[in-house]
Amino acid sequence: MANLITVDDLKVHFVSKQGLLSQKIHTVKAVDSISFSIPKGKTVGLVGESGSGKSTTGKAIARLVPMTGGSIYYNENNISELSNKEFYPYRKKIQMVFQDPFGSLNPRMSIGSSISEPMTIHLKALNETERKDKVAYLLNKVGLSADMMARFPHEFSGGQRQRIGIARAIAAEPEFIICDEPVSALDVSVQAHIINLLKDLQSEFNLTYLFVAHDLAVIEHMSDTILVMTEGKIVEQGDAKEVCRNPQHPYTQKLLEAVPLI
Amino acid sequence: MINSKTEKVHLSTRASGEQTKLWDTLYRSINARIGFVVFFIIALLCFLGPLFVPHSYETTQLSLGASPPSSLHLFGTDVLGRDLLIRTLIGGQISIFVGFLATAVALIIGTLYGMIAGYVGKKTDALMMRFVDTLYALPFTIMVILLTVLFGRSLVLIFLAIGAVEWLTLARIVRGETRNIKTQAYVQAAQLYGLPHHQIISKHILRNLISPVIVFATLTIPSVILLESVISFLGLGVQAPLASWGSLINEGAQKFDVYPWLLIFPSIFFSLTILSLNFIGDAFRDAFDPNL
Numbered sequence: 323m324a325n326l327i328t329v330d331d332l333k334v335h336f337v338s339k340q341g342l343l344s345q346k347i348h349t350v351k352a353v354d355s356i357s358f359s360i361p362k363g364k365t366v367g368l369v370g371e372s373g374s375g376k377s378t379t380g381k382a383i384a385r386l387v388p389m390t391g392g393s394i395y396y397n398e399n400n401i402s403e404l405s406n407k408e409f410y411p412y413r414k415k416i417q418m419v420f421q422d423p424f425g426s427l428n429p430r431m432s433i434g435s436s437i438s439e440p441m442t443i444h445l446k447a448l449n450e451t452e453r454k455d456k457v458a459y460l461l462n463k464v465g466l467s468a469d470m471m472a473r474f475p476h477e478f479s480g481g482q483r484q485r486i487g488i489a490r491a492i493a494a495e496p497e498f499i500i501c502d503e504p505v506s507a508l509d510v511s512v513q514a515h516i517i518n519l520l521k522d523l524q525s526e527f528n529l530t531y532l533f534v535a536h537d538l539a540v541i542e543h544m545s546d547t548i549l550v551m552t553e554g555k556i557v558e559q560g561d562a563k564e565v566c567r568n569p570q571h572p573y574t575q576k577l578l579e580a581v582p583l584i
Numbered sequence: 585m586i587n588s589k590t591e592k593v594h595l596s597t598r599a600s601g602e603q604t605k606l607w608d609t610l611y612r613s614i615n616a617r618i619g620f621v622v623f624f625i626i627a628l629l630c631f632l633g634p635l636f637v638p639h640s641y642e643t644t645q646l647s648l649g650a651s652p653p654s655s656l657h658l659f660g661t662d663v664l665g666r667d668l669l670i671r672t673l674i675g676g677q678i679s680i681f682v683g684f685l686a687t688a689v690a691l692i693i694g695t696l697y698g699m700i701a702g703y704v705g706k707k708t709d710a711l712m713m714r715f716v717d718t719l720y721a722l723p724f725t726i727m728v729i730l731l732t733v734l735f736g737r738s739l740v741l742i743f744l745a746i747g748a749v750e751w752l753t754l755a756r757i758v759r760g761e762t763r764n765i766k767t768q769a770y771v772q773a774a775q776l777y778g779l780p781h782h783q784i785i786s787k788h789i790l791r792n793l794i795s796p797v798i799v800f801a802t803l804t805i806p807s808v809i810l811l812e813s814v815i816s817f818l819g820l821g822v823q824a825p826l827a828s829w830g831s832l833i834n835e836g837a838q839k840f841d842v843y844p845w846l847l848i849f850p851s852i853f854f855s856l857t858i859l860s861l862n863f864i865g866d867a868f869r870d871a872f873d874p875n876l
Contacts, residue, residue, distance in 0.1 A: 384776055385776075386772055386775065386776060410778055413776065413777055413778035414777070414778075416776075417776065417777065418772075418773065418776050420769040420772070420773065421769070422769055425768045425769040425770065426768075426769035426770055426773060427770055428770045428787075428788050428791070428792070429792065430791040430792055430794075431787070431788075431791070436770070439774070439777070439779065439787075440777040443777055443778055443779060444777065444778075487773075490773065494777060
């Protein structure tokens with residue numbers, strides 16, 4: 323199976339200078355030389371505790387955070403060396419679902435215009451009515467009704483907002499979606515719905531996911547392959563079931579032990 | 585009182601204050617209603633009233649001199665025999681006009697400046713904000729005196745001087761709010777799908793700045809009117825025979841012991857206007873505050 327995304331030796335370091343005059347430099351290695359690949363149509367789960375660099379990895383692929391070193395390949399094309407202008411076509415192909423359902427939608431824009439905004443950039447062929455039809459179609463796809471498009475984000479619950487965020491992410495017809503802890507802010511009953519929705523959309527539109535989360539149970543259910551990350555490094559990777567049943571690295575074992583049993 | 589603007593408001597970008605809720609809150613606030621009504625009446629008097637007053641604000645009647653209120657001159661006359669009623673109304677026009685126009689100027693400059701600093705960030709931001717800090721450090725009165733010495737006295741100068749002071753505060757507020765909005769996920773999403781910067785600014789950032797900017801504007805208008813009267817009171821502002829509330833109060837204060845009506849009538853108008861505008865501003869601030 324061909325790899326859609328290949329990350330090779332990715333490094334993201336944050337440098338902070340302390341003081342105005344002193345040259346003391348403090349470097350945080352958020353992501354420190356990691357390599358992995360994501361086969362087309364599959365889901366790779368990225369798990370780790372807070373501060374392990376998993377979200378930063380996703381943001382670096384989406385160019386929301388500048389990378390310090392390494393390279394990222396999209397279908398064998400090195401996209402990490404492209405200028406912002408050359409990267410532009412990939413902005414259609416790579417989309418993201420965000421963690422915070424309250425911050426991910428502009429409170430002053432109707433959800434319809436939020437969802438259609440990516441289309442105005444990447445699907446320029448569509449006219450206004452076609453865009454509206456597509457918004458209606460997308461809303462139905464994510465389990466909301468089309469007549470909600472004139473409403474504003476504050477009228478929706480967290481789970482509904484996350485569905486709207488997903489509709490926006492698939493609006494430009496992307497191939498690859500980075501799910502940055504899409505269910506961590508939701509309560510458990512809603513989590514399952516959102517995860518199933520993401521899985522349905524994946525098989526319907528042949529999407530490839532990088533699924534970032536700190537919850538191993540969610541990751542196991544969602545992913546084909548799991549990467550375990552701590553302190554900016556990948557400590558274990560392998561088949562999802564294998565990693566969860568038979569963890570090799572002590573950190574993974576600790577993570578598994580930390581899963582609460584009810 | 586002039587410095588009250590610095591501790592202005594804790595502004596939030598949370599837009600739970602949607603239009604209907606906003607007007608609801610404003611309508612329910614008794615202070616806001618009183619404020620709107622009083623200000624509306626005063627503005628109406630100042631702008632339409634002069635049509636019905638059979639005197640001119642500049643015709644002097646030296647034989648009459650300063651006369652107390654009478655049926656012919658309801659507010660009395662000043663030392664040169666000019667009708668005080670018409671002068672108060674004309675003065676109101678100038679004061680309200682200066683208040684709104686200087687606020688508009690401050691609003692435009694401050695919003696643009698703060699938004700650019702906050703959005704671009706890094707060194708540009710640091711440089712732009714240090715410039716603001718530098719201007720902040722200049723004492724207002726000295727700046728006005730300097731400007732008058734350089735360019736002479738004129739109404740334009742009052743705008744300039746007041747605008748130059750008022751936009752600084754707004755630039756700081758807007759810059760902070762912009763930085764805050766910029767970290768929100770919806771702005772990141774827009775960057776991700778490649779929305780051009782000017783559209784990110786106009787569609788996402790500007791729209792969410794509206795509430796703090798409106799609150800600032802409603803609270804700035806009275807403080808601008810106050811500043812204008814400070815300038816006029818110092819004798820640097822509006823020149824006779826034209827009048828503003830500030831210059832009228834200045835004249836009146838000097839002759840208060842002999843001709844008290846010269847101070848009393850302009851002061852009543854002036855205080856009522858400031859008070860009503862402050863009521864309106866407070867109500868707007870409360871209406872936009874999601875914690876209330």
